Amino acid sequence: MNRKNFIKKTALALVALEAGYLTFDALKNKNINNGDNQLYKVGRLDSLEKNKIYPFGSAKFQLSVLEDGGLLALSVKCTHLGCIVQANDNGFECPCHASSFNKFGEVESPPATRALDIFPISIVKGEVFVDIHKPIKRKDFQTSQITYV
Ligand code: FES
Numbered sequence: 001m002n003r004k005n006f007i008k009k010t011a012l013a014l015v016a017l018e019a020g021y022l023t024f025d026a027l028k029n030k031n032i033n034n035g036d037n038q039l040y041k042v043g044r045l046d047s048l049e050k051n052k053i054y055p056f057g058s059a060k061f062q063l064s065v066l067e068d069g070g071l072l073a074l075s076v077k078c079t080h081l082g083c084i085v086q087a088n089d090n091g092f093e094c095p096c097h098a099s100s101f102n103k104f105g106e107v108e109s110p111p112a113t114r115a116l117d118i119f120p121i122s123i124v125k126g127e128v129f130v131d132i133h134k135p136i137k138r139k140d141f142q143t144s145q146i147t148y149v
Contacts, residue, residue: 042128045149053087053103059132061119062087064103070146073130074105075117085116092116104141114139121147 040059048054048071054063057076062085064072074092076084083096091102100109105116117135121128138145 037131038133039122039129040132042130045123045126045128048128053091055087056130057084059130060135061130061132062092063128063130064105066103066146070148071121071128072104072146073119073121074101075119075135077117077135078112079107079114079116080110080112106141115141118145123147123149 040056040061042048042054042056042063048063048065050065050069051067052065054065055076056063060076061073062076064074066072078085078094078096078099080094080097080099083094085092085094085099085101091100091108092105093100094112097111098109099107099112101112101116102108105118107113107115115138117137119135120131122131123129
């Protein structure tokens, strides 16, 4: 096998692996689509640790579990120009122009000027669902945006 074929086969294998992962992730979390809503099943509420951020990048959000157990589903899209933010110990940072956001999605460092979008959360029989159909734009964080049991 020459170098060109090796690179081509490696690239194809990586694409197939990613497609398999996304399919497995979608099936595992069972997206429920009923027209106006597209519910993403996160999992059991009692399996979530407090003061932790869970990435669900394939579903466009990260779940921020606060110290008091409150939940926020924050969009992964930076509100500056739409790059994908990454979670860190304190919240989120954008690799494109260095905006940062706290665990509530509030801007801590510009150039972004408004908080990360959020998605509605519902809890049914101990299962957490995030409606990823339509993100909610917001200027800033308010405690009424947190979901509690
Ligand atoms: S796109 Fe995130 S800071 Fe510019």
